[in-house]
Amino acid sequence: MASSFSLLSEDQLLCPICLDTFTKPVSTPCGHNFCLSCLSSYWDNERVHQCPVCKETFERRPDLKVNTFISGLALQFRLLQVTNAHTWSPGPLKDSAEFAVLCDVCTDIQQQAVKSCFECLTSYCSVHLEPHHRAAGLKRHTLVDPLANLQDKICKEHNHILRSFCLSDKVLLCDICFRSQHMNHDVVPVQQAYGEMRDLLGDTEARVQQMIQERQQKLEAMKESVKESKRETSEVIAESVKELTALVSEVQRSQTELMKVMEEKQKAAEEQAGVFIVVLEQENIELQKTKMKLMDIKQTEDQLSFLQTFPESFLLPHTTDLSSFSFNRHMELQHVQKYLSSSVSQLQTLLKKMTTEITTLSASNDVTLRDLQQYEVNVLLDPDSANSILVLSNDGKQMRYDNSPGRVYIHRPNGFSHQLAVLGQRGLWSQRFYFEVLVSQKTEWCLGVATASIQRRREVPRSPDCGLWAIWFRVKRFEAFSSPGVTVYKGKVERVGVFVDYDKGQVSFYDVQTATLIYSFSDCLFTEELYPYFNPCDNECGSNWDPMVIVPVTRIRRLH
Incomplete structure (x- = not known):
């Protein structure tokens, strides 16, 4: 192998810009070679497209293609350097x-x-x-x-040493694999890939450690908050019971006092009326006597005797002025009743208001969903990721299944081939976000978030580490995509809210109409950007032509 490079010096395989071995080498029309990324970056920052070495100017920016011959030489040279570094070393x-x-x-x-x-x-x-x-x-x-x-x-296909690693496809390569299938890919020696991957793992490990520390701190804070909340709740309950008990006691005292006063007034009125009754009865007796006397005189037929016995004056017995007493408590009782009804009505209004506020405290789902809706993001569909069977709307808000005969299918190299799926255009990293989707009368659909590296050209395995956190609706039941056959929610919804808390590792789904939690993934470990994931599914579970529609957030309003 060393003889293969006896006529070449290391300088001939170095990029004049980065002074490192060529990576994806390209050649300019003037014959000089550079790394593709180096030359592209150089021209991006220059107004005139010229060769960095000889300064020859090109009217149009050349269309750069990777020089596969030089790329192969550069890879072999890097492999030789790694091999020589290991040969004869005692280790x-x-x-x-x-x-x-x-x-x-x-x-x-x-x-x-x-x-x-x-x-x-x-x-x-x-x-x-x-x-x-x-x-x-x-x-x-x-x-x-x-x-x-x-x-x-050793390569199982070509029986050659696995010397290099394709960063594009994440596979180990022998020399034949490289020359036959990966010449235009980002290929590096195994040792270099090992170092880079270890560095990547180190970064991920550091991030995981940071997340562990953050969660540990959050855990301790949460435990302390729960403890404090429990203490405060006990205090509030005790104080509330005390105040409500005092209120009940006050109402009972008022009731007792009212009954006492009313009974005393009734007794006093009855006693006063009793005295007047006795007087009137006695006066009636005296008046009856006077009446009898007058009747006797009136019956005398002897005129002389009648005139002789006729009294000079008629002395009537002493009587009470009837207008000086009356027994009419109707107005007084009516006033008491009116005042009491008004006071009780006001108290009932206050009690209803208090009950409403207490009921509001129990509506935790409503409050939670309203809080989450503030993190709404504008989601647009990415046509390049869509399965060719799907039809997307021009505004990037709707997707539907369509396999009608005669339809022209658009082949998308980066689109899903096994899932009837499409991703959102924008990936989100280390933040909270929320969006809502109208699923209407659909009989089947799948909705959630996925990593950028989710499998697009093969079937996505339904496992916890598949890179997809989604719920799958079939007829009247929900499953978590990663747990096939396990029902997590029953019923049907028309509008679904999706909330992601990247830092907490949480993905939650809500029935927007009822503010009810459908399902939540928790303690997830996210290491890359997350993209909204939509799958309107086919007609396997019945007519399912309706689209899934990304809609603006519906703000929750509570009825009082």
């Missing part, structure tokens, strides 16, 4: 026999291997490695630190 031996790689050639007592050979697929101790230092043919073999399971390092 530390493992102290633990449990993890030591043993020589495959030793027959008696196997010694620890010091090198593994990719071409021989064999690990050697220092004694059996000696031919690789001496024999010309063996010197060209690739020696690395001892590796177990060498067969796993």
